[in-house]
Amino acid sequence: MKTASLDKFFNQEFDKQHYFKQSTKEIVKQHIEHTINLNESKNLLNKEEKEELQLDNNIEFTKELINVFEKEQILGLNPKSLLSNLFHKIRTLEYKKTSIDEFKKSGVLYFKLKHSCDEKTCKGCESLSERVFSIDEDINEILEHTCTSAYCRCFLQEITQAQEDIENALKKKQENKGKIPFKLIFLILALLSLAIFMNS
Structure with missing residues (x-):
């Protein structure tokens, strides 16, 4: 589902990339939104075109896909992966924002x-x-x-509050681990004082 935050994250992440032609921003956005699919076409790169871009000859690449990239920026890379990474980056940003919003609503x-x-x-x-x-x-x-x-x-x-209380208790227990209890310290000091008094 298209949301304002998805638009925001798309613009934010697309503008960070140096692989894409700025003029193809709307086309890439349509692919991300599944309005079009740049990987579905019979207009494929031939062997020589792949070699020129140092692409894996065993993978099919459409010319429509390649045309959204600055060619000198994708030499030896996988354009499909670059586009897929952009999609997943935007979706994970949206997921975390949505999760935080839901947490806040739940207190x-x-x-x-x-x-x-x-x-x-x-x-x-x-x-x-x-x-x-x-x-x-x-x-x-x-x-x-x-x-x-x-x-x-x-x-x-x-x-949750219950989890928070448990974790705070465990943290406090860990912090106190190895510390000598105050009552034991008091007893040791009392015994030392008594020993000094007896020997004086």
Whole structure:
């Protein structure tokens, strides 16, 4: 479903890319919205045209697809993957915004970032996994400066009040681990004082 935020994210992400011709922005947008499909055409690149662009000769590429790119920017790359990455980046940005909006409506104050625990997960997302975020933090902005993948595959998990209480209790327990209880310290000091008094 087309939303204002999807339009915003499309404009934001398209303008960041150096692969695409700016003049083809509307065409790319129509592909992202599934109005057209740039991969469905019988007007395919031939072997020589693929070699000129250093493309994989085993993959079919339509000329309509190639025409939305600056050719010198895609040498040796996979244009299909570049377009697919743009689509998934926009969708994941929208997913996270929608999730946060739903959390706010439900009165959720905190959430966690969860990753898929596979080889595609980047180190940036791993470093943020399980961290507790305030509902007012802009997770998309945080990931923009942390995630090194073509698009973030993490999902958000709300933290209910019960979960928050449990996690705070566990955190407090962990912080207190290894600390000597105050009563024990008091007893040790009392015994030391008594020993000094007895030997004086």
